[in-house]
Amino acid sequence: MNIAIFSGRITADPVKRETASKIPVTSFRIAVPRPNTPKENKITDYFDCVAWQGRAETIERFFHKGDGITVRGSIFNKEWQDKDVNKHTGTS
Secondary structure, rough: OOOOEEEEEEEEOEEEEEEOOOOOEEEEEEEEOOOOOOHHHHOEEEEEEEEEEHHHHHHHHHHOOEEEEEEEEOEEEEEOOOOOOOOEEEEO
């Protein structure tokens, strides 16, 4: 089962675009503070998120920088090569 749930704050206004077939897509980043860390050593993780179709339109319309949000979705590993043929891995 691949389910991730994050609660945090949006770091910048969400950006909406459309695919070539006119499907709405909204991208945004959230800052999630790690639990159980002392305030003086507070650690925050950042996650890039993508919403599609109706959720994309809702997030772009009603959410802005600094707003709290809880997202639920899946995490995927990806591999790619850059123009110099260096291999990279990432999570999205």
